[in-house]
Amino acid sequence: MLQPNGWFRFCSVPKVLLRSSMVACLALSSLTISYAQSISKITLSPSSVLGGTGSLGTVSLTAMAPSGGKVVSLSSSSASAVVPSSVTVAAGARNATFLVTTTPVAYDRPVAIKGALGSSSATAALTIKAPVLESVSLSPTSTSSGTHSVGLVTLSGPATSAGIRVRLSGPSSLVSFPGFVTVAAGTTSASFGVDTLSVSNKSVATIRADLASVSKTATLTITPVALISMSVSPASVSGGSNSTGNVVLSGAVVKNTTVTLSSTNTSAKVPTTVTIRPGGSSATFSISTSTVTSPTTATISATLGDQTQKSSLTVDPAGTLASISLTSPAEVGGLNNVYTAVYGVINLATPAGNNDVVVNLTSSDPALWVPQTVTVYAGQISSGQFYMSTSAVKKNTAVTITASTSSSTTSAVFYVDVPFQVTTTPASVIGGQSSTGRIDINSVAPSGGVTFTLGSFGKGIGVPASATIPAGAKSVTFPITTISASDYDLYGEIFAQDPNGAPMVADLAVNSSWTVQNLWLSPQSVSGGTSTSITIVLNGQASNNGQNVAITSSDPARVTVPTSAYVPPGQTTVSVPVNTSTVSVATAITITASIASPYNSACSVQLEVTPALPGITYTLLNPANATNSAATGVVGSVQVGNASTQFATHAGIWQGTANSFVDLNPGNWANSTIAGLSGNLQVGSVSSSSNKVTTHAALWQGTVASFLDLNPVGAAGSSANGVSGTTVVGSLLVTVNNSGQTFQVNHACVWPGSATKHVDLDPKDIGNSVANAVDGKAVVGVLANQAALWSSGTVGSYVNLQPSNWNQSVALGVSGDTQVGSVGLTTVDINGHSQFLGPHASRWTGTAASFIDLQPVGVLTSEAKGVAGEIVVGTVTFYPYNMDSVYPVHAAIWSGDGSTFIDLQAAIGANWATSSATAVFTDSTGIYVVGNCDAGAILWHIPPGLLPIARSHSPNNPGKPK
Numbered sequence: 038m039l040q041p042n043g044w045f046r047f048c049s050v051p052k053v054l055l056r057s058s059m060v061a062c063l064a065l066s067s068l069t070i071s072y073a074q075s076i077s078k079i080t081l082s083p084s085s086v087l088g089g090t091g092s093l094g095t096v097s098l099t100a101m102a103p104s105g106g107k108v109v110s111l112s113s114s115s116a117s118a119v120v121p122s123s124v125t126v127a128a129g130a131r132n133a134t135f136l137v138t139t140t141p142v143a144y145d146r147p148v149a150i151k152g153a154l155g156s157s158s159a160t161a162a163l164t165i166k167a168p169v170l171e172s173v174s175l176s177p178t179s180t181s182s183g184t185h186s187v188g189l190v191t192l193s194g195p196a197t198s199a200g201i202r203v204r205l206s207g208p209s210s211l212v213s214f215p216g217f218v219t220v221a222a223g224t225t226s227a228s229f230g231v232d233t234l235s236v237s238n239k240s241v242a243t244i245r246a247d248l249a250s251v252s253k254t255a256t257l258t259i260t261p262v263a264l265i266s267m268s269v270s271p272a273s274v275s276g277g278s279n280s281t282g283n284v285v286l287s288g289a290v291v292k293n294t295t296v297t298l299s300s301t302n303t304s305a306k307v308p309t310t311v312t313i314r315p316g317g318s319s320a321t322f323s324i325s326t327s328t329v330t331s332p333t334t335a336t337i338s339a340t341l342g343d344q345t346q347k348s349s350l351t352v353d354p355a356g357t358l359a360s361i362s363l364t365s366p367a368e369v370g371g372l373n374n375v376y377t378a379v380y381g382v383i384n385l386a387t388p389a390g391n392n393d394v395v396v397n398l399t400s401s402d403p404a405l406w407v408p409q410t411v412t413v414y415a416g417q418i419s420s421g422q423f424y425m426s427t428s429a430v431k432k433n434t435a436v437t438i439t440a441s442t443s444s445s446t447t448s449a450v451f452y453v454d455v456p457f458q459v460t461t462t463p464a465s466v467i468g469g470q471s472s473t474g475r476i477d478i479n480s481v482a483p484s485g486g487v488t489f490t491l492g493s494f495g496k497g498i499g500v501p502a503s504a505t506i507p508a509g510a511k512s513v514t515f516p517i518t519t520i521s522a523s524d525y526d527l528y529g530e531i532f533a534q535d536p537n538g539a540p541m542v543a544d545l546a547v548n549s550s551w552t553v554q555n556l557w558l559s560p561q562s563v564s565g566g567t568s569t570s571i572t573i574v575l576n577g578q579a580s581n582n583g584q585n586v587a588i589t590s591s592d593p594a595r596v597t598v599p600t601s602a603y604v605p606p607g608q609t610t611v612s613v614p615v616n617t618s619t620v621s622v623a624t625a626i627t628i629t630a631s632i633a634s635p636y637n638s639a640c641s642v643q644l645e646v647t648p649a650l651p652g653i654t655y656t657l658l659n660p661a662n663a664t665n666s667a668a669t670g671v672v673g674s675v676q677v678g679n680a681s682t683q684f685a686t687h688a689g690i691w692q693g694t695a696n697s698f699v700d701l702n703p704g705n706w707a708n709s710t711i712a713g714l715s716g717n718l719q720v721g722s723v724s725s726s727s728n729k730v731t732t733h734a735a736l737w738q739g740t741v742a743s744f745l746d747l748n749p750v751g752a753a754g755s756s757a758n759g760v761s762g763t764t765v766v767g768s769l770l771v772t773v774n775n776s777g778q779t780f781q782v783n784h785a786c787v788w789p790g791s792a793t794k795h796v797d798l799d800p801k802d803i804g805n806s807v808a809n810a811v812d813g814k815a816v817v818g819v820l821a822n823q824a825a826l827w828s829s830g831t832v833g834s835y836v837n838l839q840p841s842n843w844n845q846s847v848a849l850g851v852s853g854d855t856q857v858g859s860v861g862l863t864t865v866d867i868n869g870h871s872q873f874l875g876p877h878a879s880r881w882t883g884t885a886a887s888f889i890d891l892q893p894v895g896v897l898t899s900e901a902k903g904v905a906g907e908i909v910v911g912t913v914t915f916y917p918y919n920m921d922s923v924y925p926v927h928a929a930i931w932s933g934d935g936s937t938f939i940d941l942q943a944a945i946g947a948n949w950a951t952s953s954a955t956a957v958f959t960d961s962t963g964i965y966v967v968g969n970c971d972a973g974a975i976l977w978h979i980p981p982g983l984l985p986i987a988r989s990h991s992p993n994n995p996g997k998p999k
Contacts, residue, residue: 074098074107075157079150081137085164087194088117088141089223092163095134096152102126107154111135114149117142117165124152139165141197141223168194168225170203170248172255175231176717176738177763179258183288183318184794186231186257187738187745188214189717190246196220204247205229211242211259218246221742228743233259235290262286262318264296265789266796267339267346268832269324275355275387276304276328284311284339284346285319285796287789297340298322304352305335318794326352330444332386348833354444356394356413357386361440361449368427368453368479379405379427379451383420383440389413394442396420401437404430404453411440427453429537457489458541459533461517463609465546465554467577469521472545474500474531475514482506487536491515495529498545504533519547548576551584552638553630558615559916560925561895562645564943565619569644571598572612573630579604584632588613591627595620595646598628617646652980653944658691659973660698666974668967670713671958676967677711677719678974686710688721690739693976701737703744709735712758712767713810713956720747720757720765732756734767734788747788749795753781757788758818759810764789764830766808766816769797783807785818787830798827800835809858810850817848817856824848824858826883838881840888846879850904850956856881857901857909860888876900878911878931891931893938897924903956907932910954910966913940928954928968928977941966941977 077097086092096109106127111120117140124135137150146165151158171193175186190203201220211234218229231244242257266285274280284296290313298307304327311322324337333352338345362382383396394413400406406426413420425438430453439448457478466472476489488505497520504515517531527547534540555574563569573586584604590596597616604611615628624646631639659666660680668678668691676691680698687702688709702709703723711721719737723746733748734757747765748755754770765788772781785798785808798816799806806820808827816827817838824838824846839846840860848858861875878891878899892899893913901911909931914924928941942952952970954977959965964979 074100074102074154076109076152076154076159077131079152079159079161081150081161081163084162085166086139087166087168088139088146088197089195090139092137092139093134094120094137094150094161095132096124096126096159098126098131098154101129101131104128106130109133110153112151112153113137114151115146115165116140117146118148118150118163120150137163141195142167143197143199143201166194167249168192168196168201170246170251170253173244173246173253175244175255175257178256179260180233181260181262181287182233182235183262183290184233185745186233187743188218188229188231188244188255189226189738190218190220190229190253191226192220192248193225195223195225198222201248203227205244206247207244208242210234211236211240212244212257214244224740226740228738228740230745231257233257233288235288236261260287262288262290262294264339264341264344264346265794266831267337267348268796269337269348269350270832271387272349272800272832273351273353273387274326275357275385275390276326276333276352277355277390278326278388280305280324280326280350282307282311282322282324282337282339282348283319284313284322285794286313286341287318287794289316289318290314294341296320299338299340300324300335301338302333302335302352303327304329304333305337305350307337311339324350326350328390329354332357348831351387353387355390355392356396356442356444358396358440358442358445358447359384359386360447361438362419363438363449363451364422366450366452368451379425380422381407381425381438381449382422383411383413385413385418388418389415391415397441398423399439399441400425401439402434402453404428404434405436405438405451407438429456429535429539430454455539455541456537457533457535457539459531459543461531461543461545463578464544465548465576465609466519467551467580468497468519468527468547468549470519470577472517472519473514474504474517474533474543475512476504476506476533477512478506479511481509481511484508486510489513489533489535492532492534493517493529493545494532495527495545495547496520497527498529498531498547500531517545519545546576550638551579551632552576553586553632553640556628556630556640556642557916558628558642558644560940560943561642562647562940562943563617564945565595565617565646565648567617567943567948569615569617570612571615571628571630571642572610573602573604575604575609578607578609581606586611587631587633589629589631591629592624594618595624596626596628596644602630615644617644620646620648622648647943653941654978655945655947656693656695656976656978657970657972657974658695658698658976660689660695663698663973665969667953667969668955668974668976669711670719670956671965671967671976672714672716673958673960675714676974676976677714677721678967678969679710680974688719688723688735688737690714690719690737691974691976699739701739701741701744703735703741711737712756713760715760715762718760718763718765720760720767722756732770734765736760736765747795755786756807758808759816761811761813764811764814766811766818766830768807768818769795771797785816785820785825785827787811787816787827789830796831798830798832798835800832809848812851812853815851815853815856817851817858819847822846824856824860824879824881826851826856826881828883836884838885838888840879840885843875845875848881849900849902850909852904852906854882855904855907855909856883857904857911859900860890878909878913878929878935880904880909880931880934889934891935891938893929893935899929901931902954905957905959905964908957908959908964910941910957910968912953913938926951926953928952928966928970930954930957930964930966930979942970945977 077099106125124133126133148163151160171191213232220227240259294313313320364380398407411423434453486505491500499518506513532542554576588598602613629641663680666680670677688711706723709723723735724732732754734755736745757767759766768783785806786795808818814830826836828834843860845861850857859876878901880889896913898914903910913929949971954968966977
């Protein structure tokens with residue numbers, strides 16, 4: 038009988054009578070027959086590999102291994118192929134596999150892999166291949182003379198420890214580059230710079246790379262220098278003032294090059310030509326203007342061969358008014374017959390000519406006094422500050438300030454508010470409890486103080502007859518008493534009247550007993566299996582014994598709540614955790630908080646529990662040695678961003694996993710960051726670690742060696758924030774002079790396919806502008822705290838995207854005709870304190886009027902940071918779980934207006950305090966989103982067609998209700 042261990046056993050048989058006179062007995066008892074094992078063969082798959090890759094070996098025996106298995110010794114004839122010392126063939130098996138690992142080799146190397154068992158052995162042949170030259174490529178493949186391209190040689194496998202040297206050759210009359218490039222140990226590619234020389238006609242240079250017997254070529258098309266831009270600065274002047282034009286070529290010229298100039302209007306005169314000298318790539322020329330009676334636009338054209346670039350110059354009548362600037366948009370009226378000062382500035386559209394400009398001022402209401410005239414002196418664009426004052430008002434009053442000259446008018450609205458406010462704390466009490474009233478004024482009280490008359494409306498509400506703000510102070514408090522009310526609730530008022538008779542009122546609710554006044558969840562929608570928090574608000578402070586509130590869930594199997602919550606003495610709120618279980622469909626579950634006596638008081642809120650979304654996956658990219666990281670860009674399978682340690686931040690690139698991170702920080706810079714990528718180009722910034730930090734715009738092509746410093750000669754600093762094709766955008770730190778004062782500001786700029794040339798995008802040299810992103814020719818950013826679009830990447834194509842009713846905005850992303858970013862609104866309260874509303878995530882399609890507010894219902898703030906087609910990503914900030922907790926910030930994605938919002942963090946059931954989505958890429962395999970979270974850089978993947986499903990599970994009203 039064949040046994041499980043591969044041995045045969047013949048069992049005993051009975052005695053058999055063979056003949057009548059002879060008995061023969063055959064007793065076969067536990068007779069065992071065994072077969073000796075030996076090696077049959079060794080095979081390798083594959084039998085030929087590139088150095089640095091592996092092969093799978095199989096050892097085969099002539100018979101099945103016995104109990105305990107058989108150990109086969111292994112050996113290799115070369116250190117370039119490493120095998121384990123032995124492999125065990127399991128009991129009952131004939132085969133076993135093992136891994137052969139190899140190291141890179143400089144030449145093809147045959148290796149014998151041997152297996153031995155007792156006196157038997159077998160050998161298999163393995164060929165380790167040396168890497169061969171696979172390709173040479175150039176980026177860009179077409180450029181103009183005097184510019185730069187980057188070459189890349191790629192091997193079929195990693196280089197040896199000594200590196201591999203690749204020979205380079207090409208026409209020296211067209212291009213300049215090194216004769217060799219070395220592929221570093223363990224890598225498969227190396228880059229090299231290619232400088233183009235001057236050509237008079239379109240030429241093609243063939244770059245050849247040689248390694249052993251393999252040659253590869255790449256071609257670079259070189260065109261004569263092109264006229265790439267023509268700009269005027271300033272772009273608007275008063276008639277009689279001069280402007281300056283600037284023509285820029287794509288590269289340096291080798292001989293005098295004449296550019297023809299023209300103007301469409303005689304009010305702006307230009308020379309017929311301007312000459313660019315050998316070695317130069319740009320030239321300036323003067324534009325003289327004449328006096329006009331109405332704003333006049335002249336188109337200035339520059340022509341080189343068949344190429345023409347244009348820019349517009351606006352000639353305004355001398356003294357054309359632009360705006361009235363105010364130190365604040367609102368101020369309280371004068372208090373106690375003391376006027377409150379306000380200051381303003383008159384701004385012209387262009388600097389005044391040779392004569393002063395006298396501006397007439399009027400006010401629409403006596404509540405604001407203005408001077409009759411203000412003067413803008415010759416050559417200046419703004420007046421000095423002029424003084425205005427407010428007087429006391431009994432209600433908030435809008436006043437229109439009008440400025441006028443003989444040729445133009447402008448106006449501004451200023452709000453004169455009542456001079457004080459009254460508040461109660463708390464504003465809701467239980468009968469018999471006290472509250473505190475407070476009066477606040479905008480400026481300190483004068484000598485003798487300011488006395489207010491006090492009164493109240495409502496049974497049993499008591500206040501003093503008056504309250505006085507002492508001299509030098511800005512507020513006073515006073516006690517408010519109430520009486521017990523056992524059968525009804527009372528809604529009373531506290532009023533105060535200033536010495537001028539201006540009244541103000543504050544509300545006070547006096548309740549007969551404790552009730553649950555409000556509930557809120559944060560967030561109000563969660564994936565099953567995660568938690569949220571519920572905050573309970575009473576209608577008054579808890580008594581000295583505190584207050585217990587009962588809590589119930591309509592579905593305890595899915596949502597678990599504490600049976601009760603305790604509000605401590607003197608407090609009005611308490612927050613408790615709420616836990617959920619997994620669900621298969623979105624489920625709305627009601628949570629109720631109640632106080633039983635003296636009469637039932639209950640308040641309810643619904644919690645939406647959604648299924649975790651299968652298909653939406655994420656990968657954490659934080660490198661093992663980094664304390665934090667963030668991904669800032671994604672294209673296909675490549676992500677870029679930054680990884681930080683305790684001492685530095687380094688730019689890097691990933692390929693979908695944390696351990697794929699490649700550090701791109703150049704050795705002579707302390708820190709670096711990457712802002713975006715396009716194709717095989719990455720852009721960002723590098724900075725020093727000296728006391729005076731220097732920041733330079735930077736360009737990479739996937740390796741440290743490919744680093745290119747984009748900082749223009751003479752610039753104090755720069756940064757690169759976006760790239761599309763070979764066009765890079767960012768900002769320059771430039772020095773400007775205004776009225777004799779010199780200071781540094783940021784100017785948005787573009788590097789149009791050349792590391793050595795840039796174009797300043799600041800349209801009126803007003804500074805503080807930054808270009809944040811580019812798609813094709815469209816550039817977006819911010820100019821003077823307002824979202825900006827340069828639709829064709831030139832100064833003349835500037836569009837202000839800031840929508841009406843908002844006074845701050847920024848554009849952070851662009852894709853096709855869509856721009857995204859955020860808007861905000863700064864206001865001033867009655868105490869002169871600035872208050873900021875926003876930011877709100879925003880979307881535009883080329884104009885300020887196209888603005889769409891993406892802020893979802895029920896969140897505190899939001900911001901849109903990246904866009905690809907119709908898909909927008911960014912962040913939303915929820916209301917905190919309770920007064921002591923942080924504001925949760927979650928990664929967000931939209932595909933239309935605010936109603937299409939999806940919480941990316943909730944979609945995967947994560948409980949991070951913070952997550953952010955920064956960039957997005959789409960293709961046929963789905964949507965790829967990158968950003969960061971508490972655990973560092975992160976990559977999300979949303980399969981095709983899953984967004985509509987995700988939206989059906991997304992929060993309808995996350996956070997605290999408004």
